[in-house]
Amino acid sequence: MTSNTYLPGANYILPRNEKEFERLNFQHKYLTKAACDGRLVFDKSIKFAEKCSVLDSGTGTGIWAIDLANGMSDSVEIHASDISGDNFVPNPPSNVHFTLASVTSLPAEWSNKFDFVNQRLLVAALLASEWPKALAEIYRVVKPGGAIQLMEADFRFPTPETPVQVQVRDLLWKSFESLGLDMTISGNLPTMLKDAGFVDIVDEIRRAPLGKTWGEIGMQGTISVAGGLRNACGSMMKAGVVGSNEDYESLIDRLEEEWDVHGHNYLCHVVCARKPS
Numbered sequence: 001m002t003s004n005t006y007l008p009g010a011n012y013i014l015p016r017n018e019k020e021f022e023r024l025n026f027q028h029k030y031l032t033k034a035a036c037d038g039r040l041v042f043d044k045s046i047k048f049a050e051k052c053s054v055l056d057s058g059t060g061t062g063i064w065a066i067d068l069a070n071g072m073s074d075s076v077e078i079h080a081s082d083i084s085g086d087n088f089v090p091n092p093p094s095n096v097h098f099t100l101a102s103v104t105s106l107p108a109e110w111s112n113k114f115d116f117v118n119q120r121l122l123v124a125a126l127l128a129s130e131w132p133k134a135l136a137e138i139y140r141v142v143k144p145g146g147a148i149q150l151m152e153a154d155f156r157f158p159t160p161e162t163p164v165q166v167q168v169r170d171l172l173w174k175s176f177e178s179l180g181l182d183m184t185i186s187g188n189l190p191t192m193l194k195d196a197g198f199v200d201i202v203d204e205i206r207r208a209p210l211g212k213t214w215g216e217i218g219m220q221g222t223i224s225v226a227g228g229l230r231n232a233c234g235s236m237m238k239a240g241v242v243g244s245n246e247d248y249e250s251l252i253d254r255l256e257e258e259w260d261v262h263g264h265n266y267l268c269h270v271v272c273a274r275k276p277s
């Protein structure tokens with residue numbers, strides 16, 4: 001790719017393979033519990049009426065959409081879009097429809113279509129320059145009066161700041177910068193949503209646990225987050241911040257040991273908003 005070629009999704013740091021498919025599905029359960037109190041839709045006031053339309057943007061395997069479909073009437077039409085279909089679950093429920101689309105360019109016929117849009121964990125996928133366009137597209141496809149929910153992790157402020165944790169955080173920071181990604185996005189979402197036209201913006205900040213000190217949920221956090229870091233090795237090498245696969249694997253081994261001893265956590269933003277009626 002030459003420097004002036006623009007390909008949406010080209011700098012996504014994770015691969016699309018069986019290991020990552022399993023990890024995303026596992027992480028879905030962890031995040032739902034750790035950051036959303038076990039709910040797929042954080043805002044308890046939101047109820048889905050018969051025949052309403054929902055979009056899961058940047059859906060990955062489609063697990064959020066499928067989980068939602070399993071808990072409600074099949075008259076609810078659920079769309080799940082992603083730039084790549086390589087991780088889509090085969091044979092989803094009949095009311096879940098997969099679409100290949102970048103969130104920066106959603107289908108023209110989706111204007112004002114959705115009662116609810118969910119988007120989770122695009123921090124490692126969208127270039128800093130793509131975020132305003134992505135939020136404008138989400139705004140376009142939500143019905144007037146409809147709602148959205150964005151969930152993004154913030155890896156800038158892990159606690160406690162132990163040596164290996166700080167080293168990994170700094171490596172991530174450098175790789176994001178080198179790839180054009182924006183590690184600060186979660187904290188900027190409320191302002192950016194306001195600029196995009198959304199109202200009633202609520203930014204709920206949770207601390208997601210990592211390490212066995214926290215019990216079962218912390219161990220699930222380790223599998224989810226350390227697994228993601230391990231699967232990102234190729235991109236970290238591409239960004240030039242990691243010397244070899246072996247060095248990186250041993251760094252993540254030591255990170256997991258720190259989590260188990262100290263009980264770490266990182267910030268997770270769940271940002272809810274509405275399009276004015």
Ligand SMILES: C[S@@+](CC[C@H](N)C(=O)[O-])C[C@H]1O[C@@H](n2cnc3c(N)ncnc32)[C@H](O)[C@@H]1O
Binds near residue numbers: 014028081101102124
């Ligand atoms: C970390 S995964 C999260 C998947 C899912 N939202 C979840 O929480 O399980 C990020 C997803 O964003 C997708 N992606 C990357 N760039 C995208 C773009 N420009 N538009 C839509 N999806 C994109 C990737 O293909 C990947 O499936």
